[in-house]
Amino acid sequence: MDLWDSLESEYVDRTPKSKERFEEIRNHVPAGVASTYRAWDPHPFVVDRAEGVHLHDVDGNSYLDFDMNNGAGMVGHAHPAVTDAVKTQLDEGTLFTHPHDLLAEAAEELKKRWDPVDLVRFTNSGTESTMHAIRIARAYTGKDKLLKIEGSYHGVHDAVLISKSTPEGKLGHPERPTKLIESEGIPEAIADTVEIAPFNDLEAVEGIMREHMNEIGALIVEPIVMNVGVTQPYKEFLQGLRELCDEYGIAYIFDEVKTGVKVAPGGAAEYYDVEPDLVAMAKSIGGNFPVGAFGGREEVMRTIEDGAAHYGTYNGSPLVLQAVTTVLRDVLTDDAYQHVNDLGEKLVAGYEDIMADAGIDGHVENVNSQGIVHFTEERIENYRDFLEHVDTEFHENYWFAMLNQGVLPHPHDASQQWTISVQHEEEHIDEHLEAFKSVAPLLAEKQ
Ligand SMILES: Cc1ncc(COP(=O)(O)O)c(C=O)c1O
The missing domain is CATH 3.40.640.10 (Type I PLP-dependent aspartate aminotransferase-like (Major domain))
Structure with a gap:
C-alpha cells in the first residue's frame, strides 16, 4: 500500500465506532455535521468529550487539540x-x-x-x-x-x-x-x-x-x-x-x-x-x-x-x-498573552528546525497564538498565491499523519490555523513537535 494511503487506513482502523456513529447521525442530519465544513472523508471522528487541551472520541482516542473549535477556544476546553x-x-x-x-x-x-x-x-x-x-x-x-x-x-x-x-x-x-x-x-x-x-x-x-x-x-x-x-x-x-x-x-x-x-x-x-x-x-x-x-x-x-x-x-x-x-x-490577562505568545514562538521554531533537519521545503506563517505550516518556501500574499503554491493534498496527508500521532494540528483543511490556548503548556508544544518529528521523514520522502 502507498504510504499516503496507509495514513488514511490507519485512521480508519482507529475509529470504527466513529464511523458507525457518524453514519447514524447522517440518517438525521445532512452530511452528519452541524456545519458543512466539518464533514470530511473518510469520516470525521465523533467527539465524546473535551477537557483542557484534549478532545476524546467515542473510540477512546485522545487528541491534543490545536484546532480549538476553529479558533473559538483560546481559553481551552471547559476552562x-x-x-x-x-x-x-x-x-x-x-x-x-x-x-x-x-x-x-x-x-x-x-x-x-x-x-x-x-x-x-x-x-x-x-x-x-x-x-x-x-x-x-x-x-x-x-x-x-x-x-x-x-x-x-x-x-x-x-x-x-x-x-x-x-x-x-x-x-x-x-x-x-x-x-x-x-x-x-x-x-x-x-x-x-x-x-x-x-x-x-x-x-x-x-x-x-x-x-x-x-x-x-x-x-x-x-x-x-x-x-x-x-x-x-x-x-x-x-x-x-x-x-x-x-x-x-x-x-x-x-x-x-x-x-x-x-x-x-x-x-x-x-x-x-x-x-x-x-x-x-x-x-x-x-x-x-x-x-x-x-x-x-x-x-x-x-x-x-x-x-x-x-x-x-x-x-x-x-x-x-x-x-x-x-x-x-x-x-485572557497580560500574563496569559505572554504565556501563549511564548508557546507560539517555541512551536514555530520547532517546526522550522525539524523541517530544516529533515530537508522539507516549508515555512510557518504565525501571529502569536495563530499559525500554520506551509510546505512551500513561497510566501503567500493573497488567495491566488495560496491556490498556486499550497499543495492541499500534501497538507492533508500531514494532517492525517499528525492525527494518527494523537495531535490535532488545526481544523481539517489546509488553509486553517492552529490556536494555542491558555491551557496549553510547554509539554504540549513538545508533544506536538515530537509528533511532527516522527512524521517528518515521510513528508520529506513524499515532497
Ligand atoms: C473571519 C470569519 N468571519 C466570520 C465567521 C463566521 O463566524 P460564525 O461561524 O460564528 O458564524 C468566521 C467563521 O469561521 C470567520 O472565520
Missing part, C-alpha cells in the same frame, strides 16, 4: 473560571429579553480592548456580527454596495458568500476578480450589490473604489486572512485602506471574528495599529459559548437608534455574557 461563572448564572436565569447589567459590563470589556469601539451590540455568531456590521455601514454611508476581498470568509449570509473559494480557471483578472456566488439558493441579484478586490493590492482596491465611487458604502476586510493560510497584510496595506475609505466615503469594517483577542488583546486593530470604523467579533471572546458582537465609532453605531435594524431574541443572553466578561476580565 474552570468560565464554567463556574456560567454555572452561577444557570440558577439565576439563562435568558433575559430585558436590559441587564451584564450588557454594559461585557461591552465595557470589549471597549477597553478596541480603541475605535465606543458602542457595542451583541449577537450569537460571527455571521450575525458581519451581517449587521455591513448593514450599519451601509446605513451610515447611505451607499448600498459592499467591497469584499477575494478568498476571504466572513460567515454565511448571502452578501459575503461571494468569491470565497473561486476555483482556478474562474478567477478572472487579478485586479478585477470574478464575482462568483458560492451557494445554490443565493439570488444572482446579490452579486450586483458586491464588488471583489484582491488582498495586499492597494492600487487595485483604489481602482475599484474609484469606478464605483457613488455605490460602495462598506469595505469588509479580515486583517489577516485566516482561512487563506494566515495571510498577513503588507505593512502599509491596512492603513492604506483606512485612507482610501476616508477619501471615498466608505465605512471600514474589520472582521475580527478570528483575529479578535487572539493576535493581541485588542485584535488586529491593536496589532497593526489601524482604526476601522466598525469591528465584527465572535469566537474566542466567548470562551466556547455562542456569542458575537459588533462595535464601532459612536456616530456609526447610533444609526441603530435611527433606522438600521438589529434585533434578536438571544442577543446578549446573560449566560454567554457571563462567559464573555469572565474570559475578557479574568482569563
